[in-house]
Every structure is written in C-alpha cells, then in structure tokens.
Amino acid sequence: SRGGVAELRVLDRPAMLALRDAAGVEQLALLTRVRGETATVDIGGQAQQLPLAQVAQRSDGGFTTFWRAPRSWRDEVPVGARGADVDWLGQRLAQLHGVPAPQPNQPLDAEMQKLLRDFQHSQNLKADGLAGPKTFMRLMQLGDNSEPRLSGAAPAVAAPAATAMVAGK
Numbered sequence: 001s002r003g004g005v006a007e008l009r010v011l012d013r014p015a016m017l018a019l020r021d022a023a024g025v026e027q028l029a030l031l032t033r034v035r036g037e038t039a040t041v042d043i044g045g046q047a048q049q050l051p052l053a054q055v056a057q058r059s060d061g062g063f064t065t066f067w068r069a070p071r072s073w074r075d076e077v078p079v080g081a082r083g084a085d086v087d088w089l090g091q092r093l094a095q096l097h098g099v100p101a102p103q104p105n106q107p108l109d110a111e112m113q114k115l116l117r118d119f120q121h122s123q124n125l126k127a128d129g130l131a132g133p134k135t136f137m138r139l140m141q142l143g144d145n146s147e148p149r150l151s152g153a154a155p156a157v158a159a160p161a162a163t164a165m166v167a168g169k
Contacts, residue, residue, distance in 0.1 A: 001134070004061035005052050009034060010124045011137055012150045015063040019043070019055065031055070031063075034150050067137050067147065077131035081108050089131050092139045093119060 001007065008015055008031065018026045019041070032047070033040040039055045041048050072084035086108050093115040094101040102112065113129040120127040123138045141147070 001063060001065075002061045004059060004063070005034070005039070005056050008063060008065075008150060011065065011134060012141060012153070013065045013067065013137065014148050014150055015065040017041070017055070017059050017063050019058040021058070031150065032148075033152050035152065065137075067133075067140065069133075069136065070140070073136060075132065077108055079108050079110070079113055079129070082106070085131075086112075089116070089136075089139070092143065096139075096142065 003010075014033075015031050017029050017031055019029045020026055027043055030042040031039055032042060034052065037052045039050050039052050041050055041055065070085060070088045074081075074083075074085055077085055077089060082105055086106070087102075087104050089108070090102040090106065090112055093112060096119060097115050099115075106112075108116075108131070116131060116135070117127045117129045119139070120129070120135055123135075125134055125138065141149070
C-alpha cells in the first residue's frame with residue numbers, strides 16, 4: 001500500500017519499507033515500532049532508532065505489511081455482497097456498535113454500510129463504505145488476536161458499544 005508513516009500509524013502494524021540511504025541506494029527495512037516521533041527499524045539485522053521525519057524522508061511512502069485475513073476474505077466487499085466475510089464483518093461491526101448481529105448470509109446492506117462508514121471514520125480510514133484490507137485489519141485488531149502492533153500496545157479486546165473504537169492517531 002501507500003501512505004507512509006501516517007497510514008502505518010493508523011494501521012498499527014509492522015511493515016517492510018524501502019529506505020534510501022544518503023547515496024540514494026534503497027535498503028529494505030522492517031519497521032517494528034513507532035513511539036512518539038521515533039521509529040525502530042531493522043536494517044540488515046540491526047535494530048536502529050530513527051526520527052520519524054527521517055523515515056518519511058527516506059521512504060517513497062510505499063509499504064508492505066502482513067496480516068491474517070478472516071475466513072473467505074475478499075480484497076473488497078461491496079454493497080450487496082454475501083458470504084462468510086460479510087457475516088464476519090456484520091458480527092464485528094454489530095459488536096463494536098452495541099447492536100444485534102445480523103443473521104448469517106445477509107447482504108451488506110445500507111444499514112451495515114452506515115456502521116462500516118462510521119467505523120472507518122472513527123479509525124481515520126477512508127470512510128467509503130467499502131470493506132477493504134485496511135478496514136479488516138483494524139476490525140481484527142479490535143478483537144481478540146495476538147498479531148504484533150507497531151505501537152507496542154497489547155492486543156485490544158473488543159468491548160460492546162462504540163467505546164471500543166479507538167482513534168487511529
């Protein structure tokens with residue numbers, strides 16, 4: 001994806017970046033932590049602390065991150081779609097908003113799309129009502145999972161109602 005450090009803070013996930021050194025040579029770096037305005041990156045097996053501004057300056061904004069997608073996940077879930085990924089999405093959104101979960105095999109309808117947009121907006125994601133990878137990543141982080149976090153925070157446990165939603169920055 002693209003979006004640089006700001007996007008990675010929202011996603012709160014470790015990521016691979018291509019950083020240019022002073023001579024303009026690209027090196028792969030694993031961004032493992034962001035704390036305040038300091039980043040921890042692993043370059044060639046060596047952990048280094050760099051100012052975030054320097055990471056942003058040395059990067060083209062592109063990054064790769066890894067995550068465990070939910071069952072039957074699609075790259076983008078549009079309005080009207082049905083299936084296991086829509087069921088999972090509906091259950092997570094209902095849980096976070098403190099509303100009853102939809103029955104299985106229901107389409108992603110206008111009501112679910114509104115919950116989706118509200119969630120995206122609360123997470124500083126593009127609030128387009130389309131369930132793409134970044135939306136699924138944030139929904140997963142607010143549930144029970146043990147995936148690493150860029151912020152170093154412990155995995156969140158979803159609580160009922162909208163109080164479980166956290167600001168992305």
